[in-house]
Amino acid sequence: RQTQALYALLDRLLAAFPKLEIESCASGGGRVDYGILQRTHRFWTSDSNDAVERMKIQTGFSYFLPPEVMGAHIGPQWSHTSGRGLHAGFRVLAASYGHMGVEADLRKMPDSERETIRDAIARYKADREIWHTGLFSRIRTIDPQLLGAAAISADRKRGRLVLTQLDRPRSTVPPRVTIGGLDPNMQYRVTMQFASEMVRKANRTHDNPLWGEGYVVDGSTLAIVGITLPALYAQTGLAIAINPAGEAA
Incomplete structure (x- = not known):
């Protein structure tokens, strides 16, 4: 009642x-x-x-x-x-x-x-x-302390990822994250949209292509090979943008 x-x-x-x-x-x-x-x-x-x-x-x-x-x-x-x-x-x-x-x-x-x-x-x-x-999914890797989420736009032209390192990483080697749902034949530019404090410091010896203008790759590669993440300290994180390759970075 x-x-x-x-x-x-x-x-x-x-x-x-x-x-x-x-x-x-x-x-x-x-x-x-x-x-x-x-x-x-x-x-x-x-x-x-x-x-x-x-x-x-x-x-x-x-x-x-x-x-x-x-x-x-x-x-x-x-x-x-x-x-x-x-x-x-x-x-x-x-x-x-x-x-x-x-x-x-x-x-x-x-x-x-x-x-x-x-x-x-x-x-x-x-x-x-x-x-x-868009198409929402959870991001899970071999590291149980790395949690995140991803979304692919309804037209499959764009993707957004949020990743957070809750505690000390399981390995010193950053994991890869695969992203399904994009057009396998389309070319995309993958860029670092935002990185929290200390991420730059954690990567002072790493040259990850996400920095700057990012890199271009097709949707099939993103689904099968994935994105190699930069190193993350505990309680840091980042956001990644996936856009059509022809757009300005």
Whole structure:
């Protein structure tokens, strides 16, 4: 009866205010399911705003629901739930492929963090259609501490990847990541879209072709051979863009 009463209340609210967006919460309401989704617009997957924990939670969430209904917010440097401190670059990556928001006091941040968040929001707006209407997949490698997500646009012309190294890498040799769903005969340019703090330092002795203008490769090679990642320290990450080769880098 309580559930039916909630549905009736939400129905009345939405009928009166059709532009109202309602979020269901995994913590407060304990409701992340298909029934409540008929009357809500997104889910808050956890009260934890620790980006390391969020990546694990969001990976599990993605087995059941798409990223466009996954509330994913950029938290403050220090998480109130875990006490962990994380660089802004890592925090924005964890929020960059869901229903993005900011849950931190921008007034208390240094200019460098505000700039990182501003740029992340601009990237999110530019790539939102790919993430929210394209073919979504989880990225898993031989390293259990490397988690990420990928999306291929509906026309198969573009791809976006987010990868996060949650803890110390399993090997000093960076893994490869294969990307399916692209046109196997089309030429693509693969570039580093964004790298969090310390990634450059981790690669001071590595010459990865993702830097700069990137490199050109066909979709078949990306699906079979994949992308060799740069070295990543714990709690760092990167975003990779795949675009038609004829476009400017």
